[in-house]
Amino acid sequence: MTEHAPVELEEDLYCIGCGAKIQTTDPVKPGYTPMSALKKGLETNELYCQRCFRLRHYNEIVPVGLTDDDFLRLLSQIRDADALIVYVMDIFDFNGSLIPGLHRFVGNNPILLVGNKEDILPSSIRRSKLKDWLRQRANEAGIKPVDVALVSAKTNQSVDSLLKQIDKYRKGRDVYIVGVTNVGKSTLINQIIRQNTGRKDLITTSRFPGTTLDRIEIPLDDDHVLVDTPGIIHAEQMAHYLNGNDLKIVSPQKQIKPKVYQLNEAQTLFFGGVARFDYLSGEKHGFTVYVENNLYVHRTKLENAEHLYETQLGQLLTPPSSEADIADFPPLVRHEFKTTRKSDLVIEGLGWITLPADVTVAGWAPKGVDVILRNSMI
Known part of the structure; x- marks a missing residue:
């Protein structure tokens, strides 16, 4: 059997890095995994697609055939859910973090606005004023959050406080985490997973746009789930025009x-x-x-x-x-x-x-x- 020959998997398997369904057939489609890597992943219980494996070990981005329509289709599932929406934004790039027409995706679900990368801003900025500023800018964009949280996913700063806020506002419902690419959403979820399970860096993170390809569900302690949705790609982001070293x-x-x-x-x-x-x-x-x-x-x-x-x-x-x-x-x-x-x-x-x-x-x-x-x- 050749490496790329079609293989019928006995059950649906999903990459724990990006959420894409594992397949061994087409190297350019989401979820592609060589058979040798699939077997090893099943043995170690850490199954990553080839794209996520390269991201984790070599910081190498592998393009896949996922369109904007695919992202919008996945996000549209939120409208029909009964859930708390945790909307992660990059404080340093607020306008570049806005999801156009977010209200169409969330329906009547409440929104908890999370300003990430707080550690990047000078300490001279009063955090209470910053929260007010974020709320005002969100209101201007038609978003009415029930509360505003400030965190640094990279340094784990205030993530424990965010978890308390999530628990307060979800009221026994599922939690959907949304955001555009490059706001640190997957890094934040990794911190949440680490605090709940002790496992580190489960979800693929990268400086490159669009690393989460499908929804990833993380069980909460009351039969509900925390859902990591794919990042909406803003074609206008500076990150699309620079390589990894220059982006640093x-x-x-x-x-x-x-x-x-x-x-x-x-x-x-x-x-x-x-x-x-x-x-x-x-x-x-x-x-x-x-x-x-x-x-x-x-x-x-x-x-x-x-x-x-x-x-x-x-x-x-x-x-x-x-x-x-x-x-x-x-x-x-x-x-x-x-x-x-x-x-x-x-x-x-x-x-x-x-x-x-x-x-x-x-x-x-x-x-x-x-x-x-x-x-x-x-």
């Missing part, structure tokens, strides 16, 4: 150290080669930048910016760093704003710059990545 430089790994840049009008800041900020008009001001600490920020005159980017992308201005990534990197698109109050210019997936009132600026991001102006978080 763009995605904050530790608590951000804000940097203040005193700028005159007609000055530009480059954030590696992935984004750009132009100060177009206004008095001399300090602009506070919140991005990953290791991302190189380069200041220049606005009149030199175009030439600098053309000649230094991949050299002085990185990431992107490899020739292949530079060739595939989308052009930067300009978004102009004039402030009337203290505001944040947000480049989704990268960070933000806090602006004073009465200035005109432009933010540049890869084509498809949103740049927005919001009320200042701080």
Whole structure:
């Protein structure tokens, strides 16, 4: 028998990393597992598909044929459930964490809003104010959470408090955990599993978008389940345009150290080669930048910016760093704003710059990545 010959499995088996149904037939479809790996997984009781195995051991992403319609079909099951919806968002990338039309998926089910990656934000930000800010932004998006929780799944910070809130609001029902890709949802669920069972890193986690392919059910202690749903993929996320090493430089790994840049009008800041900020008009001001600490920020005159980017992308201005990534990197698109109050210019997936009132600026991001102006978080 060849490795890829069809094999009839006696029972349905599912990858414990991403939830996909195991199959040994088609290497490009979800759940593919070579027969040798299937046998080993059954022996050890830790059955991973080939994609999750490579993610766990080599941080290597393997594309699969799953469409946006597949994700929406899986999420639509939530509407008919009687459950608490735990909506996980990335505090650092709130707008990039929004699920468009979430109300259509949750029906009348209550929503507990969870702001993840709290450890990344400076400790000077009052947590009570941050919760209020998250609730206000959620309300603007049509989401009315019953409560707001702040956690750091990566460091296990406040996960025990979240579990108490989940128990309080679920009232004996199932729990559905939803979120877009890259918000740390699977990491959070791994922490929950570890606290309940002692097992570590059961679900596949990665910096890459879209690692959970189907719903994963985790038993609770009263015959109900906690369901990990697939992450909705936002095509606009910065993560889609960078490789794993470059993504490390763009995605904050530790608590951000804000940097203040005193700028005159007609000055530009480059954030590696992935984004750009132009100060177009206004008095001399300090602009506070919140991005990953290791991302190189380069200041220049606005009149030199175009030439600098053309000649230094991949050299002085990185990431992107490899020739292949530079060739595939989308052009930067300009978004102009004039402030009337203290505001944040947000480049989704990268960070933000806090602006004073009465200035005109432009933010540049890869084509498809949103740049927005919001009320200042701080």
